[in-house]
Amino acid sequence: MSTVIKVENLSKQYRLGLVGASTFKEDTKRWWARIRGKEDPFIHMGVENDRSIQDGNNFVWSLKDVNFEVQKGDVIGVIGRNGAGKSTLLKILSKVTAPTIGSIKVKGRIASLLEVGTGFHPELTGRENIYLNGAILGMRKHEITRKLDEIIAFAGVEKYVDTPVKRYSSGMYVRLAFAVAAHLESEILIVDEVLAVGDAEFQQKCLGKMGDISKSDGRTILFVSHNMPSISTLCNRAILLKNGNVSIDSSVSDCISGYFGGQNKSNLLSNISLKYLDVFELKSIRVYNYSDITKNTLLDHQEIILETFFTLYEDISNYHITYHLYNEQGDALFSFSHSNTELKYGDNKLLFHFPPLFFQSGTFYLHFHLIKNKKHGVLSEKDIMSFQIIDGARELGTYMGREPGFIRPIFKSTIQ
Amino acid sequence: MEETNWSTIISPHTKWYKINIREIWDYRDLIFIFVKRDIISIYKQTILGPVWFLLGPIFTVFTYTFLFSEVAHLSTDGLPGPLFYLGGTTLWNYFQACFNGASTTFSANAGIFGKVYFPRLITPISLMISNLLKLSFQFLTYVVFLIYYFQKSSTLHFHFEYIFLVPLLIIILAMIAMGGGIMISSLTSKYRDLSMVVSIGMMLLMYATPIMYPVSAIPEFYKPYLYLNPISPLIEIFRYVFTGTGTFTWFQVAYSFFFGCLVLFIGVFIFHRTEKNFMDTI
Numbered sequence: 001m002s003t004v005i006k007v008e009n010l011s012k013q014y015r016l017g018l019v020g021a022s023t024f025k026e027d028t029k030r031w032w033a034r035i036r037g038k039e040d041p042f043i044h045m046g047v048e049n050d051r052s053i054q055d056g057n058n059f060v061w062s063l064k065d066v067n068f069e070v071q072k073g074d075v076i077g078v079i080g081r082n083g084a085g086k087s088t089l090l091k092i093l094s095k096v097t098a099p100t101i102g103s104i105k106v107k108g109r110i111a112s113l114l115e116v117g118t119g120f121h122p123e124l125t126g127r128e129n130i131y132l133n134g135a136i137l138g139m140r141k142h143e144i145t146r147k148l149d150e151i152i153a154f155a156g157v158e159k160y161v162d163t164p165v166k167r168y169s170s171g172m173y174v175r176l177a178f179a180v181a182a183h184l185e186s187e188i189l190i191v192d193e194v195l196a197v198g199d200a201e202f203q204q205k206c207l208g209k210m211g212d213i214s215k216s217d218g219r220t221i222l223f224v225s226h227n228m229p230s231i232s233t234l235c236n237r238a239i240l241l242k243n244g245n246v247s248i249d250s251s252v253s254d255c256i257s258g259y260f261g262g263q264n265k266s267n268l269l270s271n272i273s274l275k276y277l278d279v280f281e282l283k284s285i286r287v288y289n290y291s292d293i294t295k296n297t298l299l300d301h302q303e304i305i306l307e308t309f310f311t312l313y314e315d316i317s318n319y320h321i322t323y324h325l326y327n328e329q330g331d332a333l334f335s336f337s338h339s340n341t342e343l344k345y346g347d348n349k350l351l352f353h354f355p356p357l358f359f360q361s362g363t364f365y366l367h368f369h370l371i372k373n374k375k376h377g378v379l380s381e382k383d384i385m386s387f388q389i390i391d392g393a394r395e396l397g398t399y400m401g402r403e404p405g406f407i408r409p410i411f412k413s414t415i416q
Numbered sequence: 417m418e419e420t421n422w423s424t425i426i427s428p429h430t431k432w433y434k435i436n437i438r439e440i441w442d443y444r445d446l447i448f449i450f451v452k453r454d455i456i457s458i459y460k461q462t463i464l465g466p467v468w469f470l471l472g473p474i475f476t477v478f479t480y481t482f483l484f485s486e487v488a489h490l491s492t493d494g495l496p497g498p499l500f501y502l503g504g505t506t507l508w509n510y511f512q513a514c515f516n517g518a519s520t521t522f523s524a525n526a527g528i529f530g531k532v533y534f535p536r537l538i539t540p541i542s543l544m545i546s547n548l549l550k551l552s553f554q555f556l557t558y559v560v561f562l563i564y565y566f567q568k569s570s571t572l573h574f575h576f577e578y579i580f581l582v583p584l585l586i587i588i589l590a591m592i593a594m595g596g597g598i599m600i601s602s603l604t605s606k607y608r609d610l611s612m613v614v615s616i617g618m619m620l621l622m623y624a625t626p627i628m629y630p631v632s633a634i635p636e637f638y639k640p641y642l643y644l645n646p647i648s649p650l651i652e653i654f655r656y657v658f659t660g661t662g663t664f665t666w667f668q669v670a671y672s673f674f675f676g677c678l679v680l681f682i683g684v685f686i687f688h689r690t691e692k693n694f695m696d697t698i
Contacts, residue, residue: 006422014696095426095533098692103427110424112532119528121453123460132453135446136534164460169614316641 002107004095004188004220005070009102010062012088012244013042020084062088064090066102072187075214075221077231077252079259080241085226089241092223107221108187111137113178122166126157126176129165146243147183154209155179175202182209187226189213192224200399203230208396209235228256228361228391230401232299253297256390260363267296269385276370280319284309285366287387290353299392302360306352306366317343320374321350324367326383327406333364334407337371359389360406431694450542455549469553469575473509477501484628491633493661495572499565502558503655504627507657511647512549512590512618518597519614521687522605529695536691537684540598544590551586560660573660581669581677582657585650588676592646595679602683602690605695626651630662643668646675 015023030040042059063085079383081088093096093104094112120129130151134144144151152161157168171312182191190212198310207230213219214234225231231238231252238255241250248258267287274282289295290303299305308321322337339352344347365386370379394400456465459465481497484490518540522529525539566572604611625647626634634642641647649668656662 027606053530071675074662090427091530095424099426099428101428103425105421105422105428119532121457123457125455128453128456135443135449136528136532138443139445140443141449287475385572 001070003069004074004107004221006105007066007068007102008043008105010063010066010089010092010099010104011061012085012097013100014090015062016058016061018059030209047097048097056179057237061244064093064406066241066244066246066247067349068219068223068249069241072220073214073218074196074237075235077224077227077235077255078222078237078241079226079231079238080118080247080362081259083243084241085244086285087192088244090190090222093371094190106188109138109183109185110188111181111186111192111341112190113181113192120165120173120177126152126161126165126168126187128179129176133177135183136185137181138186139184143185149174151179151183154182154205156232165306170204178202178206182206182213186219188220188222189363190222190224203334203400204398207400208236211396228259228373229394232256233393233396233400251359253295253299253390253392257297257388260361260388267298267385267387272384274285274368274379274381275302279314279377280310280312282308282368282370285385286367287385298359298387298389298390300361301392301394302354303356304354304389306354306357308350308352309347310350312343312345313346319343319378320371322369322371323352324366324369326367328365329361330365355410358407360403361389361391362406363388364406423514434458436535440537440541443535443538445537445547447542450538451546454542455545462512466549466553469693470557473502473505473554474557476505479619480505480628481504485505490629492560493630493632493655494577496565496569496589499558499561500661501628501657501688502554502561502629503658504625504651506551506554506558507585507589507654508622508627508647509554510547510586511556512595512622513547513550514544514590514593515597515618517547517637518599519596519604519611521522521598521601522690523601537598537687540594541597548586558658571660575657578653578657579654584669585653585672588672589650591676591680592672595676595681595683597683598687599679602686602694605694606692613650621645626646626662630655631661632661671675 015026020406026042029044033040033313051151053249054120066085066089078086078089088097090112092099092109095107101392121132127148131141131144137139139178152158155178157171157176159309160168160172163410165176168176189210210221210223211234214221222233222236223231235252238248238250238252239246240255240258248255268284269286272282272284284307286307286309288305288307289298290305306323310321312319320337320339321342322335325333327333335350338352343350363386365383368381368384369377372378419463446618462468479499481593483498484501486549521536521540529536535563539590562572566574600610603615624645626642631639631642631648631652649664649672652662653669654662656664
């Protein structure tokens with residue numbers, strides 16, 4: 001493994017407002033400072049890129065002191081809310097604009113797919129545009145000729161290849177553009193939101209192609225998307241950008257849960273000491289993925305376990321525990337309890353097993369109830385804990401969007 | 417980890433002399449694909465196609481002939497009006513098309529420059545080449561006129577020994593047009609003021625170039641000023657080679673050539689300074 005991209009102290013300052021006489025004054029000051037060998041007088045101005053705060057400052061840092069490295073063969077997801085600096089980062093990486101401070105060191109050729117279809121000329125035919133687009137992306141003519149058939153087949157536009165692209169549907173347009181870029185032999189591929197366009201089938205094709213590129217060719221991919229399942233499926237690492245800073249640089253699941261605002265809360269609730277008389281004492285509740293108890297993130301594609309630890313000081317067990325599950329909007333989803341498990345005297349560790357893919361991504365809230373004699377609620381605690389499920393990897397070629405609802409229980413099905 | 421292995425370093429500034437000629441060479445296929453695109457997109461969905469390249473100049477030339485030679489009685493160095501004017505406008509049209517095209521490099525291509533990187537100089541370079549097509553069509557018209565008038569009159573002299581100068585003067589024109597154009601394009605990427613001046617400037621430059629009049633018709637006193645304009649000798653040479661009128665000195669050729677080199681050099685330098693960040697200000 002070797003580092004192919006090294007981002008060091010990368011910062012990008014933008015000026016807000018209109019260009020006019022006042023910017024000319026600033027430019028003159030800047031120029032005068034440079035002539036005297038002084039530092040740019042405006043370089044320290046500017047604030048964090050938070051659009052909601054209005055202040056007198058005309059400078060913002062779209063990126064500020066961003067540092068990270070990418071190893072060869074990494075498929076790295078870049079996630080963040082709108083305005084977090086994702087596009088700026090990609091623009092600097094693809095040399096569309098230069099950083100204000102800092103540098104990026106790159107090993108190998110970079111191909112970027114920022115909004116596919118750039119440079120397509122509407123009057124030219126599909127074939128001519130393949131050449132045009134390929135050459136814009138840095139391919140040599142013979143390279144394109146060699147791959148022409150493959151590109152046309154991948155885009156699925158065989159019939160239209162000698163028709164001007166202005167007659168294409170927007171989907172065909174994008175398919176053709178992605179096909180050209182995907183067949184480019186670059187060591188590093190930057191992909192921005194390809195999945196926002198094209199039909200589900202083609203989205204799958206794109207994701208599959210990207211998977212192939214990284215796995216079989218060992219190429220490095222930077223993938224920007226708001227679609228967490230596809231990030232989760234393709235990427236082996238992720239970076240979460242927040243207001244122009246790298247907020248989390250870690251595993252995909254950490255970044256996704258950070259993206260959804262979580263990560264500060266643990267999925268273990270201990271030292272609760274919720275008591276009912278001298279009979280019952282709740283000690284801890286924990287939610288975890290069956291495969292990894294130590295991790296704080298809960299992936300939807302793995303079995304999830306809800307563990308309740310409590311002590312019973314009474315011999316005869318006529319108690320049982322019921323949970324009510326709520327979603328973020330406060331809607332009750334369902335309740336569940338242990339009908340077939342008898343509680344015992346002393347310490348009990350009660351486990352509920354939720355099968356893989358039972359929960360959809362989102363935050364869930366648990367209400368705890370202790371029931372006596374199957375009818376009296378003797379102890380209850382609302383919102384005793386919450387946990388967040390994030391999108392895990394899915395099988396390539398399957399639907400990457402969100403199903404309706406909050407859970408998707410799997411029922412036994414038969415054919416008669 | 418060896419630090420020397422980086423193939424690209426993206427940083428805020430590059431040294432002014434680091435103009436990556438090699439990179440442009442690597443993208444040479446793109447130049448020709450752009451040329452092809454420009455040419456094809458002009459033809460598309462027209463019936464007459466390249467004939468339209470000819471009609472414009474022909475109408476201009478007959479208007480000039482009527483106005484300047486028939487009405488105002490300006491000298492044409494003894495040449496038939498259409499032949500005289502067509503020579504000048506053929507070259508001037510090429511220069512003007514190149515200059516205007518290059519001067520909008522940034523603003524006209526902001527969309528594509530904002531999304532993908534390739535050496536920005538590719539765009540003006542390919543423009544110089546694709547305009548050659550239009551030039552050659554107009555030149556062919558000129559040759560047709562030439563043949564017609566050669567048969568009619570004996571005062572025309574064809575200086576075949578200097579024909580090698582013709583490609584050179586087209587190269588010089590392209591250098592001045594591209595250098596000046598990308599300079600304007602760079603300087604107007606943030607502040608548009610200068611672009612307002614360009615159209616006026618081009619018009620004035622045209623009057624300061626012997627297109628509608630020969631140098632010989634200019635009073636002796638003003639001639640040195642006329643020759644400050646590096647395009648003047650180019651037009652005169654063109655006429656000298658094909659029709660035997662007009663004068664030029666080798667010093668003027670050298671002057672135009674070095675002027676072209678200097679403008680191109682300064683232009684590329686300013687362009688190079690601007691290209692990294694123009695997306696933020698355009």
